[in-house]
Every structure is written in C-alpha cells, then in structure tokens.
Amino acid sequence: MSKPALLSVRNLSVRFPLKGRDEHGKRKTLLAVDNVSFDIPEGKTLGIVGESGSGKTTAALAVARLVEKEAGQIILDGHDFGALTGDELRIARQNVQIIFQDPYSSLNPRLRAEDIVREPLRHAGQTSRQEQDKIIDELFHAVGLRPEQKRLFPHQFSGGQRQRIGIARALAPRPSIVICDEPVSALDVAVQAQILNLLKSLQKQFNLTYLFISHDLGVIQHMCDEIAVMYMGQVVERANRNSFFKQQKHPYSNALLSAVPSIELHAEHIRRQDISGAPPDLTVPQTGCRFAGRCPLAQKACHLSVPVLLPENASHQAACHLLTD
Ligand SMILES: Nc1ncnc2c1ncn2[C@@H]1O[C@H](COP(=O)(O)OP(=O)(O)OP(=O)(O)O)[C@@H](O)[C@H]1O
Numbered sequence: 537m538s539k540p541a542l543l544s545v546r547n548l549s550v551r552f553p554l555k556g557r558d559e560h561g562k563r564k565t566l567l568a569v570d571n572v573s574f575d576i577p578e579g580k581t582l583g584i585v586g587e588s589g590s591g592k593t594t595a596a597l598a599v600a601r602l603v604e605k606e607a608g609q610i611i612l613d614g615h616d617f618g619a620l621t622g623d624e625l626r627i628a629r630q631n632v633q634i635i636f637q638d639p640y641s642s643l644n645p646r647l648r649a650e651d652i653v654r655e656p657l658r659h660a661g662q663t664s665r666q667e668q669d670k671i672i673d674e675l676f677h678a679v680g681l682r683p684e685q686k687r688l689f690p691h692q693f694s695g696g697q698r699q700r701i702g703i704a705r706a707l708a709p710r711p712s713i714v715i716c717d718e719p720v721s722a723l724d725v726a727v728q729a730q731i732l733n734l735l736k737s738l739q740k741q742f743n744l745t746y747l748f749i750s751h752d753l754g755v756i757q758h759m760c761d762e763i764a765v766m767y768m769g770q771v772v773e774r775a776n777r778n779s780f781f782k783q784q785k786h787p788y789s790n791a792l793l794s795a796v797p798s799i800e801l802h803a804e805h806i807r808r809q810d811i812s813g814a815p816p817d818l819t820v821p822q823t824g825c826r827f828a829g830r831c832p833l834a835q836k837a838c839h840l841s842v843p844v845l846l847p848e849n850a851s852h853q854a855a856c857h858l859l860t861d
C-alpha cells in the first residue's frame with residue numbers, strides 16, 4: 537500500500553476582494569485559486585508549474601495559512617491544519633515554512649544573518665537562546681555558510697549566499713513541509729544549480745517534503761517527483777515526472793513545453809506550438825474551459841462547460857474535453 541500523503545489539499549479556493557463593483561452593484565472579486573486538490577507524500581516533491589498569474593503563489597500561501605481560503609481542506613500529517621486558529625495555528629504553522637523567490641527583499645536588512653535564522657525560533661517561543669544558537673550553528677553548516685558569516689548583515693552576502701540564509705531560516709523550526717516559491721529564479725544561472733542541489737541534499741538530510749513552485753520546466757524536471765500544471769487558478773494536469781515529460785495530455789501543458797527549446801519533446805504527437813491570445817478575466821464567472829480562448833484545439837463544447845480532471849483516481853490526469861470523448 538502506498539504511504540498516506542503528508543500534505544493533502546482538497547478543493548482549495550481563494551478569492552480576493554477587488555476595488556469596484558460589477559454591473560449588478562456587487563463587489564468585484566477575483567477567483568485566484570479554483571477548486572485545487574493535490575497530495576504530497578512524505579519526503580517527496582510536488583512541482584507546481586504555470587505562467588505568471590496562474591495562482592501558484594496564492595495556492596501555496598493559502599496552504600501555509602498566510603492568505604485566507606474561501607473553501608477547501610488542508611490536511612497536514614493527518615490533522616486538519618486548515619481549520620486551526622489561535623495558538624494552535626501559531627504552533628502548527630512552524631511545520632510549514634517558505635523559501636521566497638527574492639533573497640534581496642525577503643531578508644530583514646537590519647538583522648545579522650544569525651538573527652534572521654533565529655527569528656522563527658524566537659517567534660515560536662519554544663527554545664532557549666542556547667538551543668537556538670546550536671540550531672543556528674548546525675544550519676549554517678548544513679546550508680554551506682561559514683560560522684564567521686553569522687555576524688554579517690544581508691548586504692554583505694551575494695544573492696546565492698542570501699538564499700542560503702533564507703533556506704536556513706525556513707529550516708530552523710524543523711518544518712515537515714517547505715514551500716519553495718521560485719527559489720532560484722532571481723539568481724544567476726551559475727548559482728541556480730548550486731542552490732537546487734543544496735535543496736535536494738537538504739531534503740534527504742532532513743526528510744523534507746517540498747511544494748516547489750516554478751515557471752521553469754527545466755527546474756521542475758530536475759527537482760520534482762510529481763507535477764501539477766496550473767492555468768488561471770485551476771490544476772489542468774497532474775502526473776508523476778516520468779509520465780508527464782513522456783507525454784503531456786493537456787494542450788496547455790503541451791504549449792508550455794513547446795516554449796522550452798532545451799526540453800526534448802519525446803511524444804510524437806507533440807509539435808511545438810505557440811500560445812498566443814489573452815487569458816480569461818477571473819473577475820467574472822467562467823462557463824467553459826479557461827484555456828478555450830487560446831487553445832488551438834478548442835471546439836464549441838469547450839466554451840460551454842468546465843472540463844474536470846480525468847480519469848478519476850488515475851496517476852496521470854488532465855482536464856480537457858478532448859480526453860473525455
Ligand atoms: N492580494 C491580492 N489581491 C488581489 N489579487 C491578487 C492578490 N494576490 C494575487 N492576486 C491575483 O491572483 C492571481 C494569481 O496570482 P499569483 O501571484 O498567485 O500567481 P503566480 O502563479 O504565483 O504568478 P507569478 O508566476 O507571477 O508569481 C493574479 O491574477 C494576481 O493578480
């Protein structure tokens with residue numbers, strides 16, 4: 537029997553209130569995450585890939601309870617993490633940490649590196665200063681920073697070194713889930729591989745489970761066991777890495793891969809194709825497939841009803857009307 541998921545997200549939706557009203561006088565809203573479900577087994581990496589604005593960060597922030605969800609369940613290690621409040625939430629939140637994209641803006645410039653890593657421990661209030669010092673020493677070593685660098689301020693580090701501090705900070709509370717939100721996209725290409733390899737070795741060392749967000753399919757292919765493709769708030773395809781890179785089932789995934797010349801397209805049915813056209817307006821309810829306005833295969837039915845992920849319970853699913861016929 538396969539292991540139960542460490543993180544299980546069911547039917548997650550996030551809606552942001554916007555300024556202004558629609559023609560019926562109702563407050564405008566934007567449905568940034570729409571009915572998203574996924575599981576991540578312990579010690580594994582789920583990659584979420586999709587264009588800018590597809591809702592990757594919002595979904596991750598909702599999982600971490602940093603933005604409010606409109607609906608859905610977030611089950612972490614068998615507990616209903618999505619329903620916790622108050623002190624229970626504050627304590628449980630330590631289990632879900634985030635490594636942010638921009639190592640320049642995500643570190644407090646007034647704190648020394650060691651105090652940046654200490655912050656989440658201090659906030660949780662469950663360790664003595666001495667215990668914190670020990671954890672900081674271990675983490676500096678684990679992320680490849682030298683002990684004497686503990687006393688330096690963020691501006692005294694390179695981009696890659698800053699991201700190492702960000703990683704140490706995320707690992708300090710001993711989380712079980714780490715959300716990596718585009719952790720290398722602000723870094724030089726030469727440094728990207730070092731940080732990705734560091735994340736992989738830390739995953740083994742600390743038995744971490746990653747939710748890994750990227751718009752770079754090369755990075756996703758390198759890092760992830762499972763892949764979920766998001767388009768305009770919805771998961772349109774999910775599969776394990778081998779199955780996904782062997783044969784994408786959704787026209788949007790196909791177009792995403794087409795845009796990456798360095799990735800070999802194995803499946804014969806795939807031709808490189810362009811995704812021109814504008815995505816839909818998420819402030820109004822959608823009646824059909826959200827990709828219909830850009831999809832080269834769109835038919836009349838695609839504008840009439842929203843496709844769901846199929847086949848049910850299969851390890852490789854896609855939400856496209858063509859696949860249901
Ligand atoms: N606080 C907010 N208020 C209103 N709308 C928001 C807010 N945060 C995000 N959005 C909108 O939600 C949608 C999803 O944004 P999100 O940042 O999650 O996308 P993303 O996939 O992470 O994109 P990127 O690749 O650019 O980081 C976008 O349309 C965005 O403008």
Ligand code: SF4
Pocket residue numbers: 786787788825826827828829831832833834835838843855856857858
């Ligand atoms: S449902 Fe229709 S529009 Fe949507 S991806 Fe499939 S073929 Fe394209």
Ligand SMILES: [Mg+2]
Pocket residue numbers: 592593594717
């Ligand atoms: Mg984002």
